[in-house]
Structures are given as structure tokens and as C-alpha cells.
Amino acid sequence: MEPIYEGKAKRLFTTEDPNVLRMEYKDSATAFNALKKADFENKGRLNKAITLIIYRMLEEKGVKTHLVSDVDDINLLVTRVSILPLEVIVRNVAAGSFSKRMGITEGTPFQKPIVEFSYKDDALGDPFINDDYAREMGAATQEECDVLKKMALVINDTLIEFFLKANMRLIDFKVEFGRLANDSSTIVLADEISPDTCRLWDVETGKKMDKDRFRQDMGDFMEVYEEVLARLQK
Ligand code: UDP
Numbered sequence: 001m002e003p004i005y006e007g008k009a010k011r012l013f014t015t016e017d018p019n020v021l022r023m024e025y026k027d028s029a030t031a032f033n034a035l036k037k038a039d040f041e042n043k044g045r046l047n048k049a050i051t052l053i054i055y056r057m058l059e060e061k062g063v064k065t066h067l068v069s070d071v072d073d074i075n076l077l078v079t080r081v082s083i084l085p086l087e088v089i090v091r092n093v094a095a096g097s098f099s100k101r102m103g104i105t106e107g108t109p110f111q112k113p114i115v116e117f118s119y120k121d122d123a124l125g126d127p128f129i130n131d132d133y134a135r136e137m138g139a140a141t142q143e144e145c146d147v148l149k150k151m152a153l154v155i156n157d158t159l160i161e162f163f164l165k166a167n168m169r170l171i172d173f174k175v176e177f178g179r180l181a182n183d184s185s186t187i188v189l190a191d192e193i194s195p196d197t198c199r200l201w202d203v204e205t206g207k208k209m210d211k212d213r214f215r216q217d218m219g220d221f222m223e224v225y226e227e228v229l230a231r232l233q234k
Contacts, residue, residue, distance in 0.1 A: 001013045001014045001015055001016075001022070002014045004021070008026075008028065008030045008034055009025065009026055009028060009029075009030070009044075009047070009192070009196060010023055010024060010025055010026060010192070011023075011024040011026065012024075015077065018080070019079060019080050019181060019182055020068055020077050020078070020079060020080065021077070021078050021079075021080050022071065022075050022076070022077055022078075023075065023076045023077075023078050024044070024074055024075050025043075025044035025045070025047050025048040025051075025074045025075070025076075025192070026043075026044050026074075027039045027040055027041060027042070027043045027044045028040075028043070029043060029196070029211070029214050029221075031211065031214055031215045032215070033122060033125055033126070034122070036214075036215070038214070040221060040222050041222070042222055042225075042226075043222060043225065044073075044074040045073045045074055046194075046222065046225040046226060046228075046229055047192055047194035047195070047196055047225070048073070048074050048075070048076060049229050050193075050194045050195065050225070050228060050229050050232060051076070051192040051193055051194050052067070052070055052076060053229075053232050053233070054159070054162070054193045054194075054232075055067040055189075055193070057158070057162055058155060058158060058189065061154075061158050063151065063154060063155060063158065063189055064186070064187075064188040064189065065188055065189040065190070066078040066079045066081050066178060066188050066189065066190040067079075078190070079180060079181075079188065080180075080181040080182075081178025081179060081180055081181055081188060081190050082178055082179050082181060082184070083120075083176055083177070083178045083190055083191070084139060084140050084144070084148070084176070084177050084178065084179065084187075085119060085120040085121070085137075085139045086117050086118065086119065086120060086129075086134060086139050086140060086148070086176070086177070087117065087118040087120055087126060087174050087175075087176060088115065088116075088117060088148050088149075088152045088174065088175050088176065088177065089115070089116045089117070089118065089172060089173070089174045090113050090114070090115050090152050090153065090155070090156045090172060090173055090175075091110060091113060091114040091116070091171070091172040092109065092110060092113050092156070092160065092169075092170060092171060092172060093106075093107060093108065093109045093110065093169070093171045093172065093199075094106055094107065094108040094109075094110070095107070095171050095172055095199050096172065096199065096212075098114070098172075101128075107206075113153060113156050115149045115152050115153065116128065117129050117130065117131070117133075117134055117145070117148075119133065119134070119137060119139060120176075131145040144187060147187050148177055148187070151177065151187070151189065152175060155175060155189065156170070156173075159173065159193070159198075162232075163198075163200060164203070166228075166231035166232050166234065167202060167203045167204070167231060168200040168201065168202060168203060168209060168228070168231065169200065169201045169202075169203055170198060170199075170200060171198075171199035171200065171201055172198070172199050173193065173197055173198035173199070174197045174198075175189060175191065175193065175197070176189075176190050176191035177189060177190055178190040194225075195209060195210040195211055195224070195225050195228050196210075196211045197211075198210055199212060200228060207224075208224070209224040209225075209227060209228050210224070210228075
């Protein structure tokens with residue numbers, strides 16, 4: 001069917017059902033606002049498989065998501081939504097841009113999780129914003145911001161426990177949300193949750209098991225994604 005959108009890591013296609021889209025996971029990796037790019041065999045398959053496991057688990061815990069069903073190695077069916085132009089980031093431990101911005105050593109745990117928003121705009125470099133910016137940019141109402149934060153914290157609690165059972169520490173992650181195309185008052189979790197969008201450290205060794213291996217040229221990039229999937233399948 002028709003391609004309707006192509007992003008850095010995924011493509012979206014229409015299906016016979018106007019409310020359902022097919023999401024194809026690509027093999028490309030990007031970092032630093034796509035300044036760094038490369039293709040990795042199996043990346044699409046691994047991120048699709050990991051996202052599927054996580055979304056099914058979240059659905060079981062009562063989190064509403066866009067997931068409809070599995071299709072094949074690299075495709076999922078998802079409900080059509082209009083994506084809010086916000087990246088919702090939850091942090092349990094200082095890392096990445098937090099450490100850089102605040103001068104706090106990577107690995108410093110927080111007393112409570114931090115929720116933050118970035119405005120999705122590549123030309124602006126996805127700037128850090130607050131609820132008032134989100135409202136004035138027309139990205140989300142205050143009520144929606146409150147819902148996003150609440151949902152993000154529930155997802156965080158659920159994911160921390162889930163990854164811990166697989167011997168991984170959830171350092172931080174990014175999620176995106178959408179309003180249902182056929183009911184804009186309902187917000188659901190959309191996009192992916194994978195080692196591309198989470199920081200995961202091995203509990204015992206602290207080994208990085210996420211996209212930081214690509215960002216920092218650490219090697220064994222797809223090998224650790226394979227390991228994340230294998231641990232979640234156990
Ligand atoms: N993240 C993401 N997409 C983005 C920005 C961040 O998936 O466009 C994820 C990132 O992988 C990490 C978390 O969100 O798990 C926090 O990222 P941070 O703000 O530290 O930015 P980064 O260091 O990735 O620039």
C-alpha cells in the first residue's frame with residue numbers, strides 16, 4: 001500500500017483499514033540529529049521485536065498503546081494517530097544531554113525520576129521545552145502535558161521492573177504519544193521503545209546495551225541489541 005511517511009528509523013504505509021497503518025522498521029541508525037548515519041543489518045528486525053515485547057507487556061499492565069498486531073520480521077500494524085510534536089524523556093540516572101547540560105557525572109542516580117519535554121523539530125535541534133512552551137507552540141494543552149507526564153512515569157515504573165528482571169538498569173528513555181485519529185481526546189503511547197530510545201546498562205558490569213555504542217563508536221552495536229532481545233525473551 002501507499003507509503004505516507006518516512007522517518008529516520010521507520011516507514012509508515014496505509015492499509016485497507018483507514019484507521020490502521022503498517023509500520024516498517026528500517027536498518028538505519030542515526031545520532032546527533034542525523035549528523036551521524038549508518039546502516040546495520042538486522043537493526044529493524046531487532047528493534048521491531050524488542051518494541052513488540054515491550055508494548056505487549058505495557059498493554060497487559062494497562063498502558064494504552066498504538067499497537068494492533070505483529071506482521072512479520074520488520075513490520076507491525078498500528079492504530080493511526082496524530083503524533084504530538086514532543087519527545088517525552090524520563091531519566092532515572094544522569095547521562096547524555098543531562099550530564100552535559102548540568103555538569104553531573106554520568107551514572108549519578110536521581111532521588112526521583114525526572115520527566116522532560118523536547119519539541120520535535122529537526123531544524124531547531126529538538127529544543128528542551130516546558131509545559132508553557134508546549135502550550136504556546138500548540139504542541140499540547142496543559143491537560144495533555146499532565147497526562148503525558150503521568151503516563152511516562154507509569155511506563156517508567158513498569159519498564160524499570162521489566163528490564164531489571166532481564167538484568168538491565170533503565171537509565172533513561174524517550175517516548176512519543178499520539179492522539180487517536182478517530183478520537184483526538186484519547187492519548188496513546190506510539191513510536192518505538194528499543195535500545196535506540198532507551199539507555200540500558202548491564203546490572204553487574206555496567207556495560208552499555210543501547211545506541212550509545214553507536215554514538216560513541218564502542219563496537220558490538222548489533223551484538224548488544226541481540227543480547228537485549230535474548231534477555232527479554234527469557
Ligand atoms: N532519545 C531518543 N531520541 C532523541 C533524543 C533522545 O530516543 O531524539 C533518548 C536517548 O536514547 C536516551 C534518552 O532519550 O535514552 C535521553 O537522551 P538525552 O536527552 O540524554 O539525549 P542524547 O544524549 O541522546 O543526545
